[in-house]
Amino acid sequence: MSGNTIETTPNGERNDDERSRGRDTMVSIRDLKTYYEGGGLFDNPPVKAVDGVSFDIYRGETLGLVGESGCGKTTLGRTLIQLEEATGGEVLFDDTDITSLTGDQLYEWRRNAQMVFQDPDSSLNDRMTIGEIVREPLDVHDWKTPRERRNRVKKLLDQVGLAAEHYFRYPHQFSGGQRQRIGIARTLALNPEFIVLDEPVSALDVSVQAEIINLLEELQDELDLTYLFIAHDLSVVRHICDRVAVMYLGNIMEIGPTEELFNDPANPYTHALLSAIPRPDPTQRRDRITLHGTPPNPRYPPSGCPFSTRCPARIRPEAYEALDDDVWDGINALREILRERMRATRSVRERIRERFDMETRFATMDETYEELFGGLDVPPEAEEVLQRVADIAGDHDERRALDALDEEFGSICDGVDPDGSDEEIDPEYYTVGENDRKSYCHRHDDGFREPAPVLDDRH
Numbered sequence: 001m002s003g004n005t006i007e008t009t010p011n012g013e014r015n016d017d018e019r020s021r022g023r024d025t026m027v028s029i030r031d032l033k034t035y036y037e038g039g040g041l042f043d044n045p046p047v048k049a050v051d052g053v054s055f056d057i058y059r060g061e062t063l064g065l066v067g068e069s070g071c072g073k074t075t076l077g078r079t080l081i082q083l084e085e086a087t088g089g090e091v092l093f094d095d096t097d098i099t100s101l102t103g104d105q106l107y108e109w110r111r112n113a114q115m116v117f118q119d120p121d122s123s124l125n126d127r128m129t130i131g132e133i134v135r136e137p138l139d140v141h142d143w144k145t146p147r148e149r150r151n152r153v154k155k156l157l158d159q160v161g162l163a164a165e166h167y168f169r170y171p172h173q174f175s176g177g178q179r180q181r182i183g184i185a186r187t188l189a190l191n192p193e194f195i196v197l198d199e200p201v202s203a204l205d206v207s208v209q210a211e212i213i214n215l216l217e218e219l220q221d222e223l224d225l226t227y228l229f230i231a232h233d234l235s236v237v238r239h240i241c242d243r244v245a246v247m248y249l250g251n252i253m254e255i256g257p258t259e260e261l262f263n264d265p266a267n268p269y270t271h272a273l274l275s276a277i278p279r280p281d282p283t284q285r286r287d288r289i290t291l292h293g294t295p296p297n298p299r300y301p302p303s304g305c306p307f308s309t310r311c312p313a314r315i316r317p318e319a320y321e322a323l324d325d326d327v328w329d330g331i332n333a334l335r336e337i338l339r340e341r342m343r344a345t346r347s348v349r350e351r352i353r354e355r356f357d358m359e360t361r362f363a364t365m366d367e368t369y370e371e372l373f374g375g376l377d378v379p380p381e382a383e384e385v386l387q388r389v390a391d392i393a394g395d396h397d398e399r400r401a402l403d404a405l406d407e408e409f410g411s412i413c414d415g416v417d418p419d420g421s422d423e424e425i426d427p428e429y430y431t432v433g434e435n436d437r438k439s440y441c442h443r444h445d446d447g448f449r450e451p452a453p454v455l456d457d458r459h
């Protein structure tokens with residue numbers, strides 16, 4: 001699409017345009033990484049839960065964070081309020097990098113940013129009274145006098161729709177919705193400006209969810225709060241969020257105003273995620289996009305675009321543009337199988353069986369090949385390469401097999417430089433839509449077709 005601008009981050013330096021729209025940035029996240037170290041008996045690589053994300057959160061907004069289970073939403077939320085230590089990058093709150101705060105400074109700063117958890121049951125101590133639970137952050141921060149703390153707790157209980165006489169009751173005497181109200185009161189105790197809401201209503205009955213959502217919206221207005229709202233339920237996100245960030249395998253794939261993003265998704269992953277929502281209008285054209293397989297293991301993310309291994313709009317090399325979709329599905333599946341085999345550790349038993357030329361689960365490439373491509377119309381030049389790849393993999397050299405596969409069928413989406421260099425190519429963030437929306441996908445570049453028409457053609 002012509003006219004798109006490229007930026008290396010979804011929110012680069014703020015420009016005059018944004019300032020004139022009156023957006024006041026509260027949190028600036030720059031190339032943030034949170035890795036969990038390998039551990040275990042083997043020297044495993046780290047889990048790249050958050051793998052270089054950059055975006056801004058504006059004062060007073062609700063920014064939704066959506067994506068499949070395990071894509072790093074909770075880790076990102078926890079890192080923003082320093083419950084998790086960042087491995088790299090910056091989190092600037094009003095220009096202070098909070099990832100570098102320690103000791104007293106970190107302790108003082110913690111008042112500003114709090115988190116509401118999904119499961120009110122596990123976040124409330126059943127042996128403490130409601131009063132003690134809500135008062136605890138005030139006690140820890142030695143806030144004013146004990147009498148003033150008690151009064152503050154009563155006011156907080158009132159603010160979240162509970163009563164002062166609940167002060168001496170215990171969590172088990174309350175319903176799930178009321179317990180979440182208690183959690184919210186505790187979160188508000190120190191007057192934070194920024195709250196991470198991690199699936200705050202997912203554990204509640206549908207009838208109670210709306211009440212809690214309304215309460216969160218009222219509190220936001222009353223107390224000028226800024227929310228990062230982590231959620232699975234896209235209809236709740238559409239209702240409550242001003243903007244949405246879509247996350248996949250530790251990366252932000254698209255970020256922008258909620259309605260625009262829901263009505264006109266740009267990134268192939270956003271298309272896939274939204275296509276799974278049942279539509280009220282059955283005449284709507286686009287079918288549900290089925291994603292094959294599961295997201296890759298975040299210890300071993302693919303090179304290039306994180307979504308490349310499952311992307312339904314993946315860029316194909318020119319020579320194979322006309323190749324049948326089923327053959328492409330087979331090639332993608334073969335790539336996944338090789339990646340899996342590459343990182344699987346052979347057991348002693350497997351090694352002994354291999355030694356004696358016995359059948360092992362690592363020596364069934366012919367069967368796999370037959371399963372993937374048997375009965376399909378594979379053109380001879382592609383068949384020759386695929387057969388060679390299967391032979392190399394049959395000799396347990398998965399790395400070389402993968403290289404051979406990528407050399408023939410790989411594209412810029414896999415990080416392959418079209419100019420032939422060895423450098424790994426990642427997508428850029430492109431401006432899409434009308435309102436400063438950003439999408440992380442090569443297809444927005446002038447040289448390629450946009451994702452939407454490609455998805456129409458392929459589905």
Ligand SMILES: Nc1ncnc2c1ncn2[C@@H]1O[C@H](COP(=O)(O)OP(=O)(O)OP(=O)(O)O)[C@@H](O)[C@H]1O
Pocket residue numbers: 036047048049067068069070071072073074075076298
């Ligand atoms: N303490 C930890 N140690 C090691 N790995 C972890 C830890 N916490 C999370 N992970 C891994 O990091 C990745 C991201 O997890 P995270 O909980 O942030 O994802 P999520 O999108 O919030 O998932 P969900 O929606 O299921 O809560 C997952 O692969 C997870 O297994």
